[in-house]
Amino acid sequence: MRWKRVLIATALSLTLLGGSVSAAQREVSDQNASTLLEIYSRIVESHYSHPDQEAVLRGAIEGMLQVLNDPFSSYLTTAEYEQLEQAIEQEFAGLGSALQATKAGEIMITEIYSGSAAEEAGLQVGDRILAVDGKSVIGEPIDKVSAKIRGKAGTQVVLTIRRGTEASKQVAITRKTISLPTVLSKDSGNGVGYLRILSFASETSGEFHKAYQKIAATSPKGILLDLRGNGGGYVHSALTVADSFLAAGTMIVIHEGEQRIELQADEESFDLPLAVLVDQHTASASEILAGALQKNGRAVLIGAQTYGKGTMQELMPMPDGGVLKLSVDKWEFSDGTTNHLVGLTPDIRLTAPEIFLNAGMQYLFPGRKQTLTLYPSGGWGDLNGTKLLDMPTVLRVGQQQYLPLRYVVEALGSEVNWVQQTSSVEFQLEQRQVRVELGSGQLFLDGKRADLNGAVRLQGGVSYLSTAAFDLILGGGVRQSDTAITLHVD
Structure with missing residues (x-):
């Protein structure tokens, strides 16, 4: 694939550019670095409060990142980086379930994964989570509720749930590590092949092609690609999937200095009719895929406005074991538009997540x-x-x-x-x-x-x-x- 060579070459040239600044620039850079180090040393050595060195370092890092006004650039401790990797690779210690906020502000279980702690505890799809460890979570953002539920494998969390019209009850659950595939597939019937990508991890492109071949063996008349809840991951994996559906066209435009570099799709592709499901949690790499397909007229997007993250981050290991996650490019589509901070607008806009799937089926096969x-x-x-x-x-x-x-x-x-x-x-x-x-x-x-x-x-x-x-x-x-x-x- 030509675009892969371009992407690799661009990454290498950017690295080389970082080491070829002029002598004047290097002098200013060294002076700034020396000043920063001197201030750090004076604070930890001379301030009467004898501040913790790690706290001062973290404060300096956070101060520099704050200047960028970029919510997607951050410094990750070793533990935080491990959590990021686990999320991308779909490895969790928690319930092993998918959650959704209801209209009433409750948290509803929409999916329970096989072999999970949720399955062993007898939880069911449709159960409402009212409290975690005795504290109400009604009205809280779903990401905060998920963070409260997750924890180390072997530890316990107590959920207050309500099932249907039954009275609420408490359920004690021992967290369990579960490793999920990043691609799920099934034959939905009516000639529709269903593919869901949960995250773009290191093995996603391989999982995708295996899942697609499995679906293709059923002779489908169309493909429904589900990117709901997909917060992104590795750009390379998303581009590989996009290229699989595009026979021509620019997937995205990246930059090397002032130069615009168009990543073009290769000729070989899957040609079945395609619809893509998206929601407000479809972000970053998954927006690259969805946007590339939409902008090239290959697929319609069905669902809700996407998250709106149009920047790429590079993970840079630091001497203390932490990782700097820094935005290194703001990509765009071939027409010059970007999804950054605005998201992608679906071709068919819907509001209730539980009905998106049927809308996709109806689009692929109208009149059923x-x-x-x-x-x-x-x-x-x-x-x-x-x-x-x-x-x-x-x-x-x-x-x-x-x-x-x-x-x-x-x-x-x-x-x-x-x-x-x-x-x-x-x-x-x-x-x-x-x-x-x-x-x-x-x-x-x-x-x-x-x-x-x-x-x-x-x-x-x-x-x-x-x-x-x-x-x-x-x-x-x-x-x-x-x-x-x-x-x-x-």
């Missing part, structure tokens, strides 16, 4: 039959045989039931767009163009006003559409009883 069932009393639903665990509330006003508009439409694979000029939302369902004017409560189908009263309700900032309105849109595709509401799309 779909069934969405909502169970209002239980607060859950079913979408084409997949249980929905974080479903919004269904409203009941008199004899009429109202469904959360955005959630239902997105669950059936369609994007919902807000039109500010008319204070309305628009979407397409069953080949019908639908406009819902929230101010007037009017419903329009294919440009014509529907004669239907009380079709729209607003509550708690959420738009609801009556079951009668959905039935009209779907041409009689709604069935309801006292316990369930089912929508059919043929």
